[in-house]
Amino acid sequence: MTVVPVTSEPLDGRSTRAERLRRVRREKILKAAERVFGQEGYHNTSITDVIEAAGISRGTFYLYFASKDELFYELVDGFARRLIDSIRVVDPTSANPTVDMLENIRHVVGLLFDHRDLTKLLLKQAQGVDEKVDLILKNLYGLLHEMVVGALENGAQWGLTRRVNSQIVATAIVGCIKEVLYQYLVEDREDLPEKEAVAVALFEFGLRGLLPNS
Amino acid sequence: MTVVPVTSEPLDGRSTRAERLRRVRREKILKAAERVFGQEGYHNTSITDVIEAAGISRGTFYLYFASKDELFYELVDGFARRLIDSIRVVDPTSANPTVDMLENIRHVVGLLFDHRDLTKLLLKQAQGVDEKVDLILKNLYGLLHEMVVGALENGAQWGLTRRVNSQIVATAIVGCIKEVLYQYLVEDREDLPEKEAVAVALFEFGLRGLLPNS
Amino acid sequence: MTVVPVTSEPLDGRSTRAERLRRVRREKILKAAERVFGQEGYHNTSITDVIEAAGISRGTFYLYFASKDELFYELVDGFARRLIDSIRVVDPTSANPTVDMLENIRHVVGLLFDHRDLTKLLLKQAQGVDEKVDLILKNLYGLLHEMVVGALENGAQWGLTRRVNSQIVATAIVGCIKEVLYQYLVEDREDLPEKEAVAVALFEFGLRGLLPNS
Amino acid sequence: MTVVPVTSEPLDGRSTRAERLRRVRREKILKAAERVFGQEGYHNTSITDVIEAAGISRGTFYLYFASKDELFYELVDGFARRLIDSIRVVDPTSANPTVDMLENIRHVVGLLFDHRDLTKLLLKQAQGVDEKVDLILKNLYGLLHEMVVGALENGAQWGLTRRVNSQIVATAIVGCIKEVLYQYLVEDREDLPEKEAVAVALFEFGLRGLLPNS
DNA sequence: TATGAATGAGATTTCATTCAT
DNA sequence: AATGAATGAAATCTCATTCAT
Structure with a gap:
């Protein structure tokens, strides 16, 4: 039987809850800012746009972020980290390295499609x-x-x-990846091909080039 | 017999000269702004940055451009026009269409290298x-x-x-073109390959892809 | 049983208080601007003159008024409304219509004397x-x-x-009214007759004209 | 037989012609400015508006007037002088002093109608x-x-x-005079009464007031 | 004398940030 | 911790005036 303290939480528990709340608040602001x-x-x-989207007051914003620049930095930094984490190195001795590569592309493309706005922003502005x-961007693209x-x-x-010339x-x-992504992230297009088609076409082009099969 | 003065210009020459001067000064501002x-x-x-770079006064700037936006617009518009003009359609029935294509790439790459700052700006910001x-950008990239x-x-x-999938x-x-350009336009790199190497590598990759020759 | 706090205001009271404060500050700016x-x-x-007179900062001004024009508009509009409200239609069947008219003139003259600066401004500039x-002015004078x-x-x-010829x-x-007002609103005159004398003299002149009593 | 010098004018004659030309130029600018x-x-x-209306260049303007204010001053000053000159003192011992007064009003009204724009400007702005x-205005109205x-x-x-109360x-x-003038100087009104009617109505009102003849 | 390009002080307005409540 | 009114540095743009040609 688990005993849950009723009147007060343990000291570190309280601080943990406060921290969690703080993190949740930050996350809420980051999400609004991304949008x-x-x-x-x-x-x-x-x-003003950010705080209205986040539903908080001006003062509150500055309790969580030191400046507009810092907010942007955190946004980009967090996204870059998740992006880097999502990339797996292809082992060329694996059974199907090309399949692994395709998988990798799919993976990254999927993450980026889930964050259209931010991706567009990173790519162009x-x-x-x-x-x-x-x-961050230099490092991210450098890593890639x-x-x-x-x-x-x-x-x-x-x-x-x-x-x-590698x-x-x-x-x-x-x-290639950047441009294709960007074009297919622009929202008001009706003629978007499926993610699948994009990944495959990119892959084929990259491997075989344009010359006809000999 | 009509005597045509030799030293002075013809009547409409005055307005032409003024116009020329005006165009020269606009050009000076545009160049500073590009930088x-x-x-x-x-x-x-x-x-303030623009006029200091151009060595003119605040008022003079507005004598030549209606607003900061208009200055930027003219800068981009002019460059886009020159870029478009520099592109020649490849005739697939010519003796060496691939040579023509390579020539085309060289041509455009050369123009862009001559306007590093502006190119970087157009590509990223x-x-x-x-x-x-x-x-303009939409049209330019659309045309490309x-x-x-x-x-x-x-x-x-x-x-x-x-x-x-064309x-x-x-x-x-x-x-490919955008990214390669951008990377090799960043100034503080010492390891820039020659334009020639860039054009050739791009070309090879595009045609043959990555698979080894069968 | 619901406990209603005594010292604090009711729920909507907060917003009402804020609004009141806001109106007070607007009024402060309007008064300074009138001056x-x-x-x-x-x-x-x-x-700059306005904010110095009002004892506020540049930014604060734009918190309350969208532009210099809008400030002026509000000033004139508010005054015109109060002026119009202060005018009562004379009923010719009343016991003493002429007394009513005199009362009316007194009323309006009093209001205008209380806003010398603004009145002078409206009359001349x-x-x-x-x-x-x-x-607004066209409507105001049109109504009059x-x-x-x-x-x-x-x-x-x-x-x-x-x-x-009415x-x-x-x-x-x-x-007549405009000019007399204007002259007697100019501050640096020491020889200003009393409001009373002005109203009576205007009234007499208007009714009897200049010809001697027959 | 009058000898007209052919090759050159006498010294003071030349300067006189130059002065006359100068005065003509000034007059041209003043007229455009009035408009x-x-x-x-x-x-x-x-x-810019003034010099375009006058058909002269910016530099030329400052050859004739020291500043925008001075131009305005001369405009007002000149008009005030002509106005003052046009007023004749009524001699109360003349045969028909009231007729003289009416004549005076007609005279001034006529001059003002010939300079609508300027009159409106002086009256309101x-x-x-x-x-x-x-x-000047203080003196002019003071004299009146x-x-x-x-x-x-x-x-x-x-x-x-x-x-x-004189x-x-x-x-x-x-x-009375100012307001009636102003109203009937506004151009886009179609219902303007004749100058004659205006002068008579003003005159009647001023002398007899509003009370019915006893 | 005439020109018009150049000037720069000064005007209005914005917005990231601070701070009293 | 949360609020939002207040701040002021800095941005863009105007226009009366000057000056080299």
Whole structure:
């Protein structure tokens, strides 16, 4: 039988609850900010927009975030972390490395589609807002780039892919992903192909290029 | 016999000269603006920054441009026009269509490298600043996209390329170009490959993909 | 049993109190603006003048008024409303219609004397500042004019006054009032006659004209 | 036989011609300014408006007038002088002093009708623009006022008019004239009575007041 | 003398941030 | 902890005036 204290919680329990509440509040603000930043862009969004979307007062906002920049930083930072976590390194000795790669692409694409607004923002407007944000983006894209470079070099070493200028080609591949994503994240298009079709077409193009099968 | 003065200009010459001067001064402001917008971004750049960079007074600026928005619009519009003009449609029946395509890429890449700051700005920050600018960008990228789609479909029809989902693949190709450009426009990198290497690597990757030659 | 707290206000009382405070502060700004606009004129008065006179900061001003124009509009509109409310239609069948008329003049004159600055401003400088303000003035003077026209025609019908060109004479009467007011509102005159003397002299002149009693 | 020098004019003749030209130019600018100031008001009229209306360049304007204020001052000053010149003192011992007075009113009204724009401007917006202008207006209206006061006192002394509070009544009479003028100077009215009717109605009202003939 | 491009002080307005309640 | 009124630095834009040609 579990005894639940009635009158008061243990000291650290209380602090934990307070912390949890605080985190929940922060999360609520971050979610609202993601929405408004994503829809209007960083510079066209005022603190007023954020607090109205979050349903809090101006003063409260500054209890949770030191500044507009910091809010944006946290938003980008959190998303970047989740994105990085979602990427799995492909083991070229696995049974089906290409299947793994496809899986990886699907995975990341899925996460990004779940955060359309923020993704669009990161792809097109986040740069130049704040130095710390720029650094995050640089790191994020740098990581992506290095992973692709690694994959290309591994692939070449194992004979799975051709030898290419892996720096340039990695950049190109990252660009493919970014652009395709961006285009298919724009909401008011009716002609959006399925995620599946996008992933497959990208994959095919990347592997085989445009030349006809010999 | 009519005597035409040699030293002075013809009657309408006066207005032409004034106009020329005016255009030169506009150009001076546009160039300064390109520099500061490109380095600091649109929102982090004030009119004060622009006029200081251009070496003119506040009032003079408004003699040449109606507003900060209009300045930015002209900057983007002018660049978009030059960019569009620099693109030549590839004739698939020519002796070497692939050479033509490579030439085209070289051409555009060259123009963009000559306007690093502005290109970076257009690629990463110009969206959401101004509706008219958004429209220009949409048209510019739309045109690029349509050209690539056309090339893909022509290529497939003539047996030069495989049949692919031309919409998605065109988007991917545009993305490749954008990203590679952007990365190699960032100034403080010492390891920039030559333009030539970039063009060739992009080209190879696009045509052959990553799979090894069978 | 519901306990109603005694010291604090009822639930909607909070919002009412806030609103009251807001109205008080608006009133404070309006009063300061009346002073500076009245002394310096609309165009010679800057927002800086207003906020210094009101003892508030720049930002606070825009918390209460959307623009300098709107401030002026509210000032004029509020005054016009109070002025119109202060005018009572004279019933020609009353015991002493002429006494009523005199009372009316006294009433309006009193209100205007209590708002010297604003009155001077309206009489001499308010026109052409803002279209909405022009409309208010047109309506205000139009109303005054129509009332005088009505009084003249009623008076003639009841045999209390002569038949005159009521349009022109009404305009003249309105002009008398305006000018006399204006002259006796100029502050630095020491020789101001009493309100009473002004009202009586105007009244006498209007009724009897200048010709000697026959 | 008059000898006209062919090659060059006498020294003072040349300067006279130059002066005349200068005066003509000034007059042209003043006329244009009267038009634009009268239509848009002092503060809504820019130097640009004036020089466009006058068909001269910006620099030329400042060759003829030291400032916008000075231009306005000259405009008002010149008009005030002509107005004062047009007023003739009524001699109460003349055969028909009332006829003289009516003649006077007609005269001034005629001059004002010939300068509608400027008159409207002086009546409603000129005050508070410039101290020197304010002084002119004060003097102008002061003179008018004194003349009317004099007429009233003369009239009373000679038994032509009743004894009234001549200060207040004079102010009232000036106000009548101003207001009637203003109303009938507003251009877009179709129902304007004839000048004649206006003068007569004013005159009748002023002399007899509103009470029915006993 | 005439020109009109250039000037810069100053106006209005915005908005991220602070602070008394 | 929460509120929202108050703040003021800084932004954009105007326009009377100057000055080199």
